[in-house]
Amino acid sequence: MTEDRSNVCVACGGDQYLTMHHVVPEMYRHWMPLVVKSKSSRDLLLLCKHCHDSYEQKATAFKKQGVKRFNIPLEGRGWISLPEHKRAKKAASALIRSSDKIPLDRQQVLKETVMRFWNDYDEKEDVPFDQILTVCSEFEDHFKGPDFVEHGQEAIRQxxxxxxxxxxxxxxxxxxxxxxxxxxxHFLDHVKPKHLSPLWTVDATIYTR
Incomplete structure (x- = not known):
């Protein structure tokens, strides 16, 4: 499809704060066969920030339907959790964020949780407690295991x-x-674009050939 495109939002016609929007989300498009994803410029449309943000909420809900459909969470499958890191991170974050609202006895429990982990984690002595809290609050408490699979990767495989x-x-x-x-x-139904090219159709080919 070759045509001149106006630099306006396809939804409302606005010409400010424009962004390129993939009709098919990048999390899926990335894993598609080249003969399909190289055609995706057809599905790369201009939206203004307001229309983009408004539609993204609906697009996210549509993605969530894929969790059941493809039997894989949106965040992927194969994460390995670090429960001790998670407990220390949660306790440290609570103390940093709202220690003035936490009862003293609860603060003590949280501090003990952090220090119990820290004593096993780091052999350095005389580290200021505020610094310990900062380090613990920034811990990664999970990571991708060797068998990790992206949601989009599994969806496109199926x-x-x-x-x-x-x-x-x-x-x-x-x-x-x-x-x-x-x-x-879905894009047509929810965005209801008023400035979309008449050459753009739902049933147009997805292939570059």
């Missing part, structure tokens, strides 16, 4: 599991086609 060769002997993925078109329709 959507490309069925491959059909077209009449020219080229691979197509019917489930992926439907998925892209679902996002296009």
């Amino acid at each position: 959507l490309t599991a069925t491959c059909v060769m077209n009449k020219d002997g080229q691979p197509t993925w019917p489930d992926l086609e439907a998925f892209v078109k679902e996002w296009r329709q």
Whole structure:
């Protein structure tokens, strides 16, 4: 699709604070076959900040439906938790954020939690308590394990599991086609763009060929 595009928000026509918006979120697009994602400029549309922020709330809700559909959390699968780091981080953060509102006996419990962890974590002596709190509050309490899988990676794996060769002997993925078109329709239904090119359609091909 080759056309001149106006530098205005496709939703409201505004020309201030414009941003490029991927109709199909990058978390999915990143994992798509090259023959599909190289076509994604078709689905890269201008939105102003207001319209973008308004739609993002609805897009996030739509992404959450994928948790059940693809049986994988949005944050991915395969995180390894560090429970002791998490407890120390939570206690330190509470003391930094709202120690003046926490009863003294509870403050003492939190301080003991932090110091018990710190004594095992660091052999340095005479570290100021405020510094200890800062370090503990910035701990990473989980990390990606060796089997970690991104939500989008798993979704696209499932959507490309069925491959059909077209009449020219080229691979197509019917489930992926439907998925892209679902996002296009969702964008139309919720943004209701008034300045979208008439050449842009939900059923347009997803392939670069």
